[in-house]
Amino acid sequence: MNQDLxxxxxxxxQQAYGQGLCDPVAVTRAHLARIAQRNPALQAFVHVCEDxxxxxxxxxxxxxxxxxxxxxxxxxxxxxxxxxxxxxxxxTAGTAAYAQRMPVHDAPVYxxxxxxxxxxxxxxxxHEAALGATTDNPVYGRCMNPLRExxxxxxxxxxxxxxxxxxxxxxxxGTDTMGSVRIPAAYCGxxxxxxxxxRLPTDGIVPLSPTLDVAGPLARSGHDLAxxxxxxxxxxxxxxxxxxxxxxxxxxxLPQTSEVAMAPDxxxxxxxxxxxLQARGALLKSVALPDWSPARNRLHAxxxxxxxxxDYWLDALGPELPGLSVGLQKMLRYGAGLPLPKRQGSxxxxxxxxxxxxxxxxxxxxxxxxxxxxxxxxxTEAAPASQADWACLANLLGAPALSFPCPSDxxxxxxxxxxxxxxxxxxLALACALDTFWD
Numbered sequence: 531m532n533q534d535l536x537x538x539x540x541x542x543x544q545q546a547y548g549q550g551l552c553d554p555v556a557v558t559r560a561h562l563a564r565i566a567q568r569n570p571a572l573q574a575f576v577h578v579c580e581d582x583x584x585x586x587x588x589x590x591x592x593x594x595x596x597x598x599x600x601x602x603x604x605x606x607x608x609x610x611x612x613x614x615x616x617x618x619x620x621x622t623a624g625t626a627a628y629a630q631r632m633p634v635h636d637a638p639v640y641x642x643x644x645x646x647x648x649x650x651x652x653x654x655x656x657h658e659a660a661l662g663a664t665t666d667n668p669v670y671g672r673c674m675n676p677l678r679e680x681x682x683x684x685x686x687x688x689x690x691x692x693x694x695x696x697x698x699x700x701x702x703x704g705t706d707t708m709g710s711v712r713i714p715a716a717y718c719g720x721x722x723x724x725x726x727x728x729r730l731p732t733d734g735i736v737p738l739s740p741t742l743d744v745a746g747p748l749a750r751s752g753h754d755l756a757x758x759x760x761x762x763x764x765x766x767x768x769x770x771x772x773x774x775x776x777x778x779x780x781x782x783x784l785p786q787t788s789e790v791a792m793a794p795d796x797x798x799x800x801x802x803x804x805x806x807l808q809a810r811g812a813l814l815k816s817v818a819l820p821d822w823s824p825a826r827n828r829l830h831a832x833x834x835x836x837x838x839x840x841d842y843w844l845d846a847l848g849p850e851l852p853g854l855s856v857g858l859q860k861m862l863r864y865g866a867g868l869p870l871p872k873r874q875g876s877x878x879x880x881x882x883x884x885x886x887x888x889x890x891x892x893x894x895x896x897x898x899x900x901x902x903x904x905x906x907x908x909x910t911e912a913a914p915a916s917q918a919d920w921a922c923l924a925n926l927l928g929a930p931a932l933s934f935p936c937p938s939d940x941x942x943x944x945x946x947x948x949x950x951x952x953x954x955x956x957x958l959a960l961a962c963a964l965d966t967f968w969d
Contacts (some may be wrong), residue, residue: 575656575693613660640703709925752961780895
């Protein structure tokens with residue numbers, strides 16, 4: 531097969547394997563070669579497990595050769611954010627404190643993908659302890675956006691988005707507390723999805739905020755994303771035709787969306803997405819979520835991340851927090867020092883929003899929001915405070931969310947669809963339909 535094997539999506543790999551045009555070993559070697567070539571500049575991978583990858587690829591090749599693949603994802607190459615436990619390799623959570631931490635159990639999210647035959651290439655760079663959105667990591671390197679030199683891929687799952695966007699792997703797993711899968715996906719022009727918070731175990735993942743944390747995949751196509759999410763959730767992937775997916779879909783628009791200042795490219799994409807949905811037969815309507823204030827609720831989520839993160843790291847490392855950067859120590863100590871009434875206020879605000887989720891989705895199928903108010907920015911610039919104003923709503927609601935690229939003349943822009951908690955399968959069908967949404 532003369533084609534660059536790193537360009538193939540899951541469906542193309544399945545077809546090529548089934549027809550004997552290539553095998554998982556060749557695909558794995560092609561990705562390892564690209565990592566060796568590209569990663570010194572990108573700093574997306576922090577650990578490459580070449581021996582394990584080739585071992586898993588050889589086992590997959592044998593299954594395909596005998597006509598007994600484990601499923602459509604057998605032999606697809608993946609990588610994991612480095613806060614997801616894998617036996618036999620470090621899991622640092624982006625910190626020096628955990629540089630030598632060796633897990634004794636695999637995280638369930640990895641087990642499910644491994645048992646479906648995916649091949650693990652290694653672990654990916656992330657923002658330190660997942661508390662931040664630039665992946666400018668003081669220990670493991672400044673991860674770069676492959677689409678523009680010197681720019682951030684976002685965070686905290688920045689390495690995951692950069693690796694997928696630059697074809698270093700077909701699938702990557704990230705984690706998302708306030709948008710940490712979807713913000714990097716938006717900045718790097720790929721797709722990202724998180725499930726309902728309670729549907730995917732977070733055991734074996736170094737936590738930041740157990741109230742908000744959720745794991746999710748990133749991919750370059752909606753079908754790839756949906757297949758991986760279906761595997762993680764243990765459900766079958768049933769897709770309607772692209773036209774039927776949108777016709778009659780009830781799409782909610784929250785008026786508070788406009789409270790966040792949008793860059794011109796984001797504003798244009800937001801309007802274009804609404805127009806395209808209507809052209810596809812969707813029904814758009816304004817809906818109410820009375821207690822949602824984007825900036826205020828983002829602050830509640832940040833405070834919860836700081837105090838729940840402090841609870842974890844102080845227990846793990848002790849009061850001096852050795853092995854964490856000064857900036858991270860400051861954030862965690864601030865969280866640890868939050869008075870009880872302040873914590874209770876943020877907890878009550880989050881609980882109140884979750885209580886309103888049922889009313890929000892009573893008359894709509896999905897909610898539409900932009901993903902980020904701006905595009906990627908230079909690592910030398912300060913991160914905008916509003917990065918997660920829209921993205922963290924899904925975490926606050928415990929709802930599944932799907933981010934997808936929109937046409938743009940410059941750096942990538944993105945919108946996201948949220949479904950009611952428990953309605954993940956609806957987003958899986960829409961993810962597949964998004965592959966032809968802009969055609």
